[in-house]
Amino acid sequence: MTLAPEDHTQQIPQGSYYGQSAPPAPPAPPTPPLGEGSRPAPKRESRIGQTLGVALLAAVLASGGTYAATQLGDQGTPTATTTASTTNQNQGSSPTVVQGNATAPDWTAVSAAVTPSVVSIDVTTQQGSGAGSGVVFDKSGHILTNNHVVGDATGNGAITVTLNDGRTYAATIVGTDPSTDLAVIKLTNGPSDLTPITLGDSEALKVGDPAMAVGNPLGLSGTVTTGIVSALNRPVSTGTSSESPLGQQQASGDEVVTNAIQTSAAINPGNSGGALVNAKGELIGINSSIASLGQSSSGSQSGNIGIGFAIPVKEAKSIADQLIKSGKAEHAFLGVSTRDTVVSDGSAKRAGAQVVSVNGGTPAANAGIKNGDVVIAVDGQRIDSATALVAQIREMTAGDKTTLTVIRDGARQDVPVTLAVKPASSN
Structure with a gap:
C-alpha cells in the first residue's frame, strides 16, 4: 500500500451524487525543499506519519460537535453523580455542556449545542461540483473551512452554504491559505441569528480525551460521530496545495503539512472543514483528512477506517483571524532544508531531521544552526x-x-531560535 493525497472534494459529473464514485486521487508530486525543513524525494511520505501502509486521501470532511462538562452533586451523596448534563449558554457563541458523568459524556446534549454552528458547503464550477463542511466563526457570517473544499471556486465558481436549520445562502471567499489547507468564506446577506462555535484549547488535549465530529459526510448533513483523541502532534502530509478540491491542478503550491490531532471519530468524504469538538462542545480542530486503505475495485474512494486528522484550533484560529483581516496569512520561518536520518544518541539511536542546508540571514543561521545538525x-x-x-x-x-534540541558531533545541544515571517519567494 502507498501513501497518497486524500481527495476531499472529489470531481464528479453534474447531477451525480457526491460521495459515490470518483476518480482515484493523483499521486503527490515531488515537493521542492520547504523553508521550514524538507526531506528528499527518495524517502518521501505523506503527512500521515509514514508508519502505516495506508493512503491519505484529502476527504471533504465536516465535523462539529458539542461538549459536556461534568456536573457534580453534593460530595456526601453518592447518587448525586449522574449521567444528567446541563448546558451553559455562552454570550454570542454556541453553548457549552456540563456533563453529569465525565466517563460517559452525554453526546445528545453536545450535539444539540454544536450542530447549529456547523454548516454544509456546496461548490460548483465548470469542472464539476463538490461538497464539504464548515463552522460558523463569528456573527458577521464568516465560515471557517478547508481550502480544498472551496479553493476551486476562486474566481469562477459558486459557493452555497446551508445552515443546520435548512436556510441556504450564497457565499464568497474571504481568503485562502493553501499551505495550511484553511480558508474563510462569508455569507452574502447572512442572518443576524448565527451561532458562532465556541473555541476550545487544543493545547490542553490529552490522548484518550473524548471527541465528536459533526459535518456533511457523503452529503448527509448534520451527521455526528464520536470517538477519542487517539494521538497528538501527528505530522500529516496530504500532498501539495496545488491539488485543488475538484482534482484540478493549479500552477504551484507548498506541501500541506499539519501537526494534526488524530481521532477515532468516524470522518468521511464531505466532513472536510467541519468541527472536531470536545465533550464541552468546544471546537478543538478542523477536520481535514483521513487515512484510507486506498481505492475500491470500482475506483471509488474508500471510507473511514478509524483514523482521521484535524487541524488544531490554535492554528486554525490564527489563520482565520489573519484571513478575515487581510485576506492572506503569514507563516513562521526557520530557514533550513532537512532530510530524514537516524543518529546516535548516547548508546541508543533515534530518528531525526538532519539539516542539509541553512539559508543565510534566516532565524536558523542567526541561531547558529549548522549543516549536519540533527533536530x-x-x-x-x-x-x-x-x-x-x-x-x-x-x-x-x-x-x-x-528551542531546537539538536545532536551535533555526537552531543545534544539546545538552540534557542526566534522565528521570522516566511518570505513570499521562499520554498
Missing part, C-alpha cells in the same frame, strides 16, 4: 522526520521563540 525535538516535542519538523514550525507564528 530531534522542538520545545521538548519529539521530532523524528523532516515532515515532523515542518509540521511543528508551521503550527507556530512569526515572532515565536522556540
Whole structure:
C-alpha cells in the first residue's frame, strides 16, 4: 500500500451524487525543499506519519460537535453523580455542556449545542461540483473551512452554504491559505441569528480525551460521530496545495503539512472543514483528512477506517483571524532544508531531521544552526522526520521563540531560535 493525497472534494459529473464514485486521487508530486525543513524525494511520505501502509486521501470532511462538562452533586451523596448534563449558554457563541458523568459524556446534549454552528458547503464550477463542511466563526457570517473544499471556486465558481436549520445562502471567499489547507468564506446577506462555535484549547488535549465530529459526510448533513483523541502532534502530509478540491491542478503550491490531532471519530468524504469538538462542545480542530486503505475495485474512494486528522484550533484560529483581516496569512520561518536520518544518541539511536542546508540571514543561521545538525525535538516535542519538523514550525507564528534540541558531533545541544515571517519567494 502507498501513501497518497486524500481527495476531499472529489470531481464528479453534474447531477451525480457526491460521495459515490470518483476518480482515484493523483499521486503527490515531488515537493521542492520547504523553508521550514524538507526531506528528499527518495524517502518521501505523506503527512500521515509514514508508519502505516495506508493512503491519505484529502476527504471533504465536516465535523462539529458539542461538549459536556461534568456536573457534580453534593460530595456526601453518592447518587448525586449522574449521567444528567446541563448546558451553559455562552454570550454570542454556541453553548457549552456540563456533563453529569465525565466517563460517559452525554453526546445528545453536545450535539444539540454544536450542530447549529456547523454548516454544509456546496461548490460548483465548470469542472464539476463538490461538497464539504464548515463552522460558523463569528456573527458577521464568516465560515471557517478547508481550502480544498472551496479553493476551486476562486474566481469562477459558486459557493452555497446551508445552515443546520435548512436556510441556504450564497457565499464568497474571504481568503485562502493553501499551505495550511484553511480558508474563510462569508455569507452574502447572512442572518443576524448565527451561532458562532465556541473555541476550545487544543493545547490542553490529552490522548484518550473524548471527541465528536459533526459535518456533511457523503452529503448527509448534520451527521455526528464520536470517538477519542487517539494521538497528538501527528505530522500529516496530504500532498501539495496545488491539488485543488475538484482534482484540478493549479500552477504551484507548498506541501500541506499539519501537526494534526488524530481521532477515532468516524470522518468521511464531505466532513472536510467541519468541527472536531470536545465533550464541552468546544471546537478543538478542523477536520481535514483521513487515512484510507486506498481505492475500491470500482475506483471509488474508500471510507473511514478509524483514523482521521484535524487541524488544531490554535492554528486554525490564527489563520482565520489573519484571513478575515487581510485576506492572506503569514507563516513562521526557520530557514533550513532537512532530510530524514537516524543518529546516535548516547548508546541508543533515534530518528531525526538532519539539516542539509541553512539559508543565510534566516532565524536558523542567526541561531547558529549548522549543516549536519540533527533536530530531534522542538520545545521538548519529539521530532523524528523532516515532515515532523515542518509540521511543528508551521503550527507556530512569526515572532515565536522556540528551542531546537539538536545532536551535533555526537552531543545534544539546545538552540534557542526566534522565528521570522516566511518570505513570499521562499520554498
